[in-house]
Amino acid sequence: MAALVCATTAIPINAQDVGTLSPSPDTDYVPYLQHDYPDQVLFGDTHLHTAYSADAGLTGATTTPDDAYRFAKGQVVTSSNGIPARLQRPLDFLVVSDHAENLGLYVALDEVSSLLEGNDWAVGLRDIFAPRTKEAMDEAYVYWGSAFSSGPSGGDPLADSPLVQTMWNRITEAAEQHNEPGAFTALIGYEWTSGPDGNNLHRNLIFRDSKAEADQVVPFSAYDSDDPEDLWDWMEQYEATTGGRVLAIPHNGNLSNGLMFDDVTLTDKTPIDADYAKRRMRWEPLYEVTQIKGDGEAHPMLSPDDAFADYGTWDVGSFGPELKTPDMLPREYAREALKRGMAYEAELGANPFKFGMVGSTDSHTGLSTAQEDNFFGKAPMVEPTGDALRWEEEITGRLTPDDPADDQIHGIGLASGVAAVWARENTREAIWDSLNNKEVYATTGTRLRVRVFAGTVFGADDLTRSDFAAYGYDNGVPMGGDLTGFNEGDTPGMLIRALRDPDGANIDRVQVIKGWVDAAGETQERVYDVACSDGRSINDGACDGNVGNTVNVATATYTNAIGALFLETFWEDPDFDPALRAFYYVRVLEIPTPRWTTYDAAFFGIDPPDFVEPTHQERAYTSPIWYTPG
Structure with missing residues (x-):
């Protein structure tokens, strides 16, 4: 040990000889310095x-x-x-x-x-x-x-x-x-x-x-x-x-x-x-x-x-x-x-x-x-x-x-x-x-995480990009945004991601609600199921069957044996007409869970009210994205 110490200390070391291991202070190494989008x-x-x-x-x-x-x-x-x-x-x-x-x-x-x-x-x-x-x-x-x-x-x-x-x-x-x-x-x-x-x-x-x-x-x-x-x-x-x-x-x-x-x-x-x-x-x-x-x-x-x-x-x-x-x-x-x-x-x-x-x-x-x-x-x-x-x-x-x-x-x-x-x-x-820019969404109490981008250049492969958000902002608009300046043949496509509340219920389905004004000036709407849990297919814009219900009303409990932790999809409007004004917003539905009245009845040991359903499906509504012709 002593010999080793002597050997190591006998060699003079000058810190200035090491040189710098970092780039110039003028170098923007961190890639997020200029990122100003909501993250x-x-x-x-x-x-x-x-x-x-x-x-x-x-x-x-x-x-x-x-x-x-x-x-x-x-x-x-x-x-x-x-x-x-x-x-x-x-x-x-x-x-x-x-x-x-x-x-x-x-x-x-x-x-x-x-x-x-x-x-x-x-x-x-x-x-x-x-x-x-x-x-x-x-x-x-x-x-x-x-x-x-x-x-x-x-x-x-x-x-x-x-x-x-x-x-x-x-x-x-x-x-x-x-x-x-x-x-x-x-x-x-x-x-x-x-x-x-x-x-x-x-x-x-x-x-x-x-x-x-x-x-x-x-x-x-x-x-x-x-x-x-x-x-x-x-x-x-x-x-x-x-x-x-x-x-x-x-x-x-x-x-x-x-x-x-x-x-x-x-x-x-x-x-x-x-x-x-x-x-x-x-x-x-x-x-x-x-x-x-x-x-x-x-x-x-x-x-x-x-x-x-x-x-x-x-x-x-x-x-x-x-x-x-x-x-x-x-x-x-x-x-x-x-x-x-x-x-x-x-x-x-x-x-x-x-x-x-x-x-x-x-x-x-x-x-x-x-x-x-x-x-x-x-x-x-x-x-x-x-x-x-x-x-x-x-x-x-x-x-x-x-x-x-x-x-x-x-x-x-x-x-x-x-x-x-x-x-x-x-x-x-x-x-x-963000409130003023409408990049916001509503939930009925759950903390679902929902993100949406719409544009004309997106595809299904973009859902798995490592730079999903940055790419979405650079090439489209988020919830609350406006789609304009379409070229002939363009169709709006939406990248949609929905993640369940980590302490809540799984997701049943993701829907796109479209509203538009037809050629006669009348307002119209349609609800499209765009992603379904549990392997259900989509037939004519609707999930094939209901998700089911695991709620035990007597004990006010449920299980996440059904539904999905996460749903994502790329969706294009199959009925798009570039001459007609339209809006699109996303609605995400959870699987059935007990209502607060059911929780109360179980906790206090009393009969639940008979004039309200004992279960419900909590949900989120995003701000719309609007399409304007021209």
């Missing part, structure tokens, strides 16, 4: 309420924005009813979107805040609220709801109070504290709760910006106006004043009684024109297609040939007294609106309904729960319990108890949904830009 999918919720929403607080919510963000990050949070709660997997981003109307009212009442002093209406509410019993809370909710439901005509009963500005500053502060670029994104936002005559025209506003910009405004509310065009004016003024960016996401067309995608403007009742179409798509690039108050992708009356159209259907009434009629349905559902939008584009030169699709919860518990086996309900009164109240509590009928249209709209709902965003990084800017 990861992020899952989040763009629609969540806490006790700062008056309707949530006055019906029992005690959770704060701080609680909501901690829960979304995967921490244990105590629910409004005292139940410890935690997500199986954290979210990547969250928007706390509390209602602008009397923002923070319950919190001010709970704190006996001076913000409500000197206002006769607030004094009356405070006296009703003071006992803090369930009966007092119910009465306080109706007292507030009577003022809220009157909208702009009744005016804001707290117009002279600093309540909203003060509470808005708290909400933006919570977002700032919890925003962790690269790890978790807290986007600043709120809900504008327009409801003319009780018909739902709600929008969630999402800011690209930080607290510094957002605090320069007081949220525009339905007390200011219930007309979306006035909201767009306010958004335009916000951007001009602050240099920031903001977008709005409409939701729940199924509760709008035909107003969400109407043919006329709300206030003037004049036919929508090109200016309206351009402005709507400038400020509202997305639509919330699925959430607890029903799934809004399609309706069986509008799509009778679609075997999967009747999912989470809520199609009776709204928040007001007007009954639902069949003629309202075409102006309430996403697929029909997408078709009608192309017809408008042919007529006006602009498409008012050219939106991408996301899902979110609209939970009023402060807890973003979209998993069927971990569902905390729409509101505190329907948080987990063995009482049948869990699926019988009225959601929309509290202000109109004598309205038969509300009889269907109970807490049963869906556990839906989730917003999936393809982004380059987990930051406010990257997520907002």
